Amino acid sequence: MTLARRRFDALIIGAGGAGLNAALQLANANLRVAVVSKVFPTRSHTVAAQGGVNAALANVFEDNWHWHMFDTVKGSDYLGDQDAIEFMCREAIPTVYELEHNGVPFSRLDNGKIYQRAFGGQSQNFGGAQAARTCAAADRTGHAILHTLYQQNIRARTHFFDEYFGIELIRDEEGAILGALTLEIETGEPLLIEAKTTLLATGGGGQVFRTTSNAHINTGDGMAMALRAGVPLMDMEFFQFHPTGIAGRGMLITEGVRGEGGYLINKDGERFMERYAPNAKDLASRDVVSRAIVTEVKEGRGCGPNADHVLLKVDHLGEDIIAKRLPGIRESSKIFAGVDPAVEPIPVFPTAHYMMGGIPTDRLGQVVIPAADGSEQIVPGLYAAGECACVSVHGANRLGGNSLLDILVFGRAAGQQIINNLKDSPEHRPMSEAAIDQAMAKLTRWEQPGEGISVRELRDEFRKVMEDHAGVFRTDEIMAEGVEKVKALREKLKDVRLGDQSKVFNTARIEALELENLIDIGMAIVLSALERKESRGAHSRPDYTERDDVNWLKHSVYFKEGDRLDYKPVQTKPLTVETFPPKPRVY
Amino acid sequence: MESELPPLGQLRWQCRRGMLELDYVLIGFLDRHYAGLSPEDQRLFIRILDFEDQLLLDWVMGNVVPSDANIRRLVALMQMRT
Numbered sequence: 001m002t003l004a005r006r007r008f009d010a011l012i013i014g015a016g017g018a019g020l021n022a023a024l025q026l027a028n029a030n031l032r033v034a035v036v037s038k039v040f041p042t043r044s045h046t047v048a049a050q051g052g053v054n055a056a057l058a059n060v061f062e063d064n065w066h067w068h069m070f071d072t073v074k075g076s077d078y079l080g081d082q083d084a085i086e087f088m089c090r091e092a093i094p095t096v097y098e099l100e101h102n103g104v105p106f107s108r109l110d111n112g113k114i115y116q117r118a119f120g121g122q123s124q125n126f127g128g129a130q131a132a133r134t135c136a137a138a139d140r141t142g143h144a145i146l147h148t149l150y151q152q153n154i155r156a157r158t159h160f161f162d163e164y165f166g167i168e169l170i171r172d173e174e175g176a177i178l179g180a181l182t183l184e185i186e187t188g189e190p191l192l193i194e195a196k197t198t199l200l201a202t203g204g205g206g207q208v209f210r211t212t213s214n215a216h217i218n219t220g221d222g223m224a225m226a227l228r229a230g231v232p233l234m235d236m237e238f239f240q241f242h243p244t245g246i247a248g249r250g251m252l253i254t255e256g257v258r259g260e261g262g263y264l265i266n267k268d269g270e271r272f273m274e275r276y277a278p279n280a281k282d283l284a285s286r287d288v289v290s291r292a293i294v295t296e297v298k299e300g301r302g303c304g305p306n307a308d309h310v311l312l313k314v315d316h317l318g319e320d321i322i323a324k325r326l327p328g329i330r331e332s333s334k335i336f337a338g339v340d341p342a343v344e345p346i347p348v349f350p351t352a353h354y355m356m357g358g359i360p361t362d363r364l365g366q367v368v369i370p371a372a373d374g375s376e377q378i379v380p381g382l383y384a385a386g387e388c389a390c391v392s393v394h395g396a397n398r399l400g401g402n403s404l405l406d407i408l409v410f411g412r413a414a415g416q417q418i419i420n421n422l423k424d425s426p427e428h429r430p431m432s433e434a435a436i437d438q439a440m441a442k443l444t445r446w447e448q449p450g451e452g453i454s455v456r457e458l459r460d461e462f463r464k465v466m467e468d469h470a471g472v473f474r475t476d477e478i479m480a481e482g483v484e485k486v487k488a489l490r491e492k493l494k495d496v497r498l499g500d501q502s503k504v505f506n507t508a509r510i511e512a513l514e515l516e517n518l519i520d521i522g523m524a525i526v527l528s529a530l531e532r533k534e535s536r537g538a539h540s541r542p543d544y545t546e547r548d549d550v551n552w553l554k555h556s557v558y559f560k561e562g563d564r565l566d567y568k569p570v571q572t573k574p575l576t577v578e579t580f581p582p583k584p585r586v587y
Numbered sequence: 588m589e590s591e592l593p594p595l596g597q598l599r600w601q602c603r604r605g606m607l608e609l610d611y612v613l614i615g616f617l618d619r620h621y622a623g624l625s626p627e628d629q630r631l632f633i634r635i636l637d638f639e640d641q642l643l644l645d646w647v648m649g650n651v652v653p654s655d656a657n658i659r660r661l662v663a664l665m666q667m668r669t
Contacts, residue, residue: 038603039600039603039604039605040601042605042639042640043603043604043605043640044605045605045606046605047604047605047606047640047641048605048606048607048640140641143639143640143641146605147639163600185600186597212607213607214607215603215604215605215606215607215609215610216603216607216610217603217604217605249607249611250607251607251608328648328650331648331649331666332608332648334666335608335612335647335648335666335667336608336611504594504596504597505594505596505597505599505600506596507596507599507600510600
């Protein structure tokens with residue numbers, strides 16, 4: 001059968017904030033742009049971002065982009081590239097105004113200007129008084145931005161391929177990316193999309209861990225596609241965990257619960273944080289609380305029939321305070337944990353929330369392969385933006401309000417750079433049949449008949465291994481064991497078979513393709529984490545408790561071929577201002 | 588004439604949303620309740636899937652009460668432990 005083909009100037013895989021902001025730039029420039037999304041675009045994970053977008057608009061307090069830059073560099077534990085961070089903080093301001101002009105209904109101050117709220121990690125004058133830098137549309141900023149961008153793209157005639165799954169990038173012998181093989185989920189038929197440029201904007205991969213706040217769609221598809229195309233992933237060991245997710249489910253229970261007087265107990269009813277942090281107790285930093293929870297479980301003091309979680313006790317606060325100060329928590333606990341926190345404690349466990357690492361790009365969104373000497377080789381025709389990319393602006397730790405900012409600034413920058421590059425490369429490069437066949441093999445592999453391991457069985461086993469061996473408790477011994485286990489599971493993938501070979505809306509086939517992606521990025525995470533012998537930002541190790549700027553002020557770079565790790569220097573020189581030298585990160 | 592109901596695989600995919608909370612609630616509902624619903628309620632569930640994520644979340648979390656009594660009834664079922 002002939003393979004269906006379409007041709008576009010630009011192909012964007014992923015329809016969250018990054019993909020849609022890039023698409024809008026391209027469509028407004030009258031380029032033919034295709035957006036491929038495995039779910040309906042407004043069901044992308046951007047919709048879940050409640051907080052807001054940082055930009056130094058100075059609408060509430062005095063502010064400027066340079067202070068925002070300082071906070072971001074410090075927040076990154078000095079692992080962020082300072083040229084990219086300067087760019088992001090400068091571009092934040094026109095990016096927010098552009099969104100406003102496109103119709104995002106930002107909350108307003110009485111004087112009509114955009115309302116800005118204060119968030120942790122924001123300061124005036126390089127570490128001074130609290131700043132108020134986060135622009136928000138009530139508590140649904142991601143929703144407002146996503147819907148606005150989608151509507152603007154419809155107006156601009158962006159071509160959407162809804163419910164299509166990106167399977168594999170197609171490249172030529174020189175390594176240039178020529179488009180991608182996709183799968184129409186409804187019919188189960190492949191579609192080859194040829195494009196002069198391809199942008200990966202597929203979001204994060206929280207589903208790699210058993211307990212995550214990420215939606216089921218967050219399976220790291222773009223990152224895994226890049227890996228298989230010979231592109232490395234950078235800084236994959238840096239993953240933000242939140243100490244209190246609903247056990248077995250992952251939804252966040254806000255830190256405000258402990259701020260209001262809630263506390264953690266183990267199976268003996270002991271308030272165990274008193275042992276780990278005698279002063280701060282339950283309000284100790286996230287990594288300390290997360291690791292304490294995991295230690296309690298590992299040492300047999302976990303709760304429940306499987307002894308796999310601890311309990312967050314709030315009932316002593318009384319119904320009135322719970323209703324007034326912790327709205328949403330009661331309902332959320334009832335629905336997802338089956339407990340009423342006014343009566344009984346909430347089962348909790350650390351939940352994976354945000355990945356700082358991803359596909360290495362420059363600040364224009366172009367995918368680059370970094371070398372140890374600091375030089376970068378651009379991958380022709382390939383861009384990445386959003387959580388799947390690593391520019392790197394978050395370094396070892398992302399600040400609140402900077403994730404929406406990242407996707408919007410770098411989605412926009414990538415779109416503008418694609419427009420520039422297309423002026424110099426007006427033609428499609430030829431695509432070889434061998435390259436297409438190689439990509440098709442990725443799909444036809446799942447047509448192998450016979451009995452085998454089920455996707456669900458291997459996925460569950462893999463996500464548990466990742467939680468146990470690359471989660472919040474990271475020692476040499478635990479992670480080395482994790483690397484071996486992930487390698488063994490990767491081998492087992494060959495024995496997985498689909499029971500259902502049908503084509504129409506065969507979601508089992510999509511889940512199989514997602515599982516391959518998860519395992520690819522899982523290996524990047526556990527191996528990068530094992531080899532980083534220090535504690536920095538979100539990567540916290542009891543066996544190497546200090547940050548080590550002498551040996552580890554560098555980015556990890558993982559290549560799938562040979563499971564090889566390399567390193568590249570951090571760009572400490574900003575574009576126009578003085579370097580912020582590393583200092584202890586204290587708040 | 589009533590239109591044919593979409594295949595289960597299609598519904599399962601449309602229960603994949605941008606928010607983890609909705610993933611659990613919608614897939615849980617599909618698995619536990621959908622097959623036992625009347626054809627009218629099955630169509631109503633399919634209609635509910637067309638609403639945007641934020642509104643669905645507000646319904647499920649009890650922040651907003653659906654004005655349609657039938658939707659209210661199905662949302663109440665969804666709110667039972669998933």
